[in-house]
Amino acid sequence: MKFSKAYEPNEYETDIYALWEQSGAFSRKSEKNPKDKSDPYTIVMPPPNANGNLHIGHGLTIALEDILTRYHRLRGEDTWYIPGADHAGFETWVVYERKLEAEGKTRFDYTRDELYQQVWDFVHEQRGNMELQLRALGASCDWNNLVFALDQKVVDTVYDTFGKFWKRGLIYRGKKLVNFCTKHQTAFADIEVTHKEEKGKLWKIAYPLAEPTDSMTEIVIATTRPETLLGDTAVAVNEEDPRYKDVIGKKIKLPLTNREIPIIADEHADMNYGTGAVKITPAHDQNDYEVGQRHDLKMITVIGFDGKMTEEAGEKYAGLTTKECRKAVLNDLEELGLRRGEEDIVHEVGHCYKCDTVIEPLLKEQWFVDMEPLAKKAIETLKAGKIKFHPANKQKVLINYLENLKDWNISRQIPWGIPIPAFQNVDDPTDWIYDTRVNEPEIVSDGKTYRRDPDTFDTWFSSSQWPYITTSDSDKHFPTSVMETGADLLFQWVGRMIMMSLFVKDDIPFKEVYMHGMVLDEHGQKMSKSKGNVINPIETVSKYGSDALRLGLIASRSAGVNQAFSVSKVIASRNLCNKLWNVSRLIQNIVDENPENENNGDGNKALGENWIRREINRTNKELVKLMKNYRFAEAGDMLYDLVWNKYADWFLESEKLWKSTDLLKDTLEKVLIMLHPFAPFVTETIWQALSWTEGLLINQKWPELYKVDEERAKNFDEIIEIVTNVRSHFQSLPGSGLYPIAFHDDQLMYENQLLIQHLTKAPSVPQIKVEEAKGLRLAIPGHNIYLQIPEDIHKKYKANLEDRILKLGQEINTLEARLRNPKYVEKAPKELVEETRNSLEEKNGLIAKMKAELELV
């Protein structure tokens, strides 16, 4: 293959991916060779929605996970990156129901089994998209072991776990208040409810006493939801409250109804809020429910699952929406003269995270998991530090959450999902049994007939078991190495995976957790369809290349922090790929012209050679450290700097003189290997294009360290300093000319005349005698170098010289002040003090020479 002038990612990426995939490079070593003894490295991909498209957050997820995977693969480990596809119960169902709606149908037109089959077909039509997109992002995952969330092995494990819970009494059926979305007709777990601040009103309403006392005829309560008055079964006051002490135990005549309800004492009533008296509606408010439990109150359901008032709300109100009913109730109270004012307040209201409908707390029979024993074990494990978190503070946040965890409602009224393997006795509604024959709507057990629970599991009940389900083929790969996922899933997923795994496997699910923050838009705003600021990762890939997206995403990003997406970083990364491409192109040209290597490793050119070996070593060592600590952004910067500022700008530039073929080949290979996890496509494309490389880059071994002659490497540092200094003068001298660079008594200059000339474009680099020294002296300690500029220019440049002397003088002052401080000399590390002294000495020597020079001009 020939190198074109510019790297065009679109021309190569698909083929390169296919090359990897077909070669089997993504499979784990131990699968290909059962005798393989290398250390396991396992990452389980958080399964994207099988039915969806990838968003930019997936871009970041895949970037981080694939960097880790490829890095560890190059390090020779038995690497396994396991892809997955989620059935995304609720999400997918919402999409499908919308489709039904468009066709003029509803879920009630079909049986559950029919619906399940329809969605199954729908999802399988869509499914390829997501997987193609993962490939476009370069995910080097093991496609042969992809797990779909409804695969038999998932369902089997889920049933097994449910059965275990059942037997241990951790599953119970309870009629409790659940968070219900009246639009989607399903309940949610607490954590799935989005709380939003809303402006509302606090209405004050008088409740007349059934038997007025001398001092009191009514109690004024405050509420944000007047319509629930119809379901009130008590009024609570605080028993400490002197205002109400005398009426505790007496009755209230509940307005708009014929009911009398008791006045009870409960700690829930806060003397300092509102009027100190609270209406209690156990069937429609979480707190009131708890009060109701304590006082054994009746529960009256006045709001139905359709979001409308029920018969029990009374003839007048039945059938109204809650909003209409609120208005009606307030009107009626007004007419009765029972309104006692209102005030504006801001309060938190729960919403459906999908459709924004206000979540109604409604009484419903559901399956709950008793979380206490699960959480307890997880807390112990976390406190013992058995799982390492990045960022570290997430560990504490999770512990804190688990300590206050409530029971988990795992029932969902959605056809798309794993059916709950529970059956109810048709003759005895309280008799439930665990049975996995969910394909049958009715079964007979023990001579009794049972009907299947129509509900499905909360998706998270199965996905929280993902780590041991996906790795079930290889014990060696469990617990997995790291769980990389979004910080928003700490409670919802990470916490549950830990609890589930500890219970089911009696082991942690992963050794480390790395959580990334959200990818915000360029101005730091959350991306959303409604704002129209969504960046599509696949479009970005086709515009700039997959590697550019990957490098751009990880740049300047640290664990757990939400960060803006930066197009400029993507562009910079695209340019880096192009740079590397052209570096390779030049090296290939040199190799083609000079197939025989000439005198490597000695002579003057060895300065740069040792220097680049040292720099490659440094990057190598630093990368190993950074990768261990998940410092991706710094690793990316480091590689950028190596390729561009070191390899291309200095090493390759000087190699244009020497053309040390073997070294060029070898150093390029090492650079390609180290960069490969971060820019897999361009590095592999280059590897395939180079004439001398064999096999696939993805399968190479991480580079060994070079042997380096430190002295020579340091000499090259000095050359860099000299060259930079000269260039700077050439730029800023009046006329911007190029001038001879003369020197005397300077071994380094003597040995590197050719190189200096090449890098500075100076017309010549003559050696002179001390007494011939004149011109502009370079301010470089330890060297005697003069730019031979005409006297008139030198005079014009006097101001510049004075500036430099002034600046140097300031630096000297700083150093002297530091050394004058006896405490510094006494307490600071010896090396540091020594360094300060040396530096001061050098600068003093230099300033003396410069002052002398000023005299001459």
Add this chain to the structure above:
RNA sequence: GGGCGGUUAGCUCAGUUGGCUAGAGCGUUUCUUUGACGUAGAAGAGGUCAUAGGUUCGAAUCCUAUACCGCCCACCA
């Protein structure tokens, strides 16, 4: 109400146990058809590290308080 994070160059952000002149990319200024790359090369400019105290020989970094921005959790009706 509780908890967490942020505030560093015009923009987006790095800066690990305190250490020498605080870095990167983009943008910006000047110069350059050099044996690859103009998606380039070279040289620059640009920062009272939010504010106020404190600890220290030494603070962007540690401590305390304040301000502003953002996120999460929680039952204040």
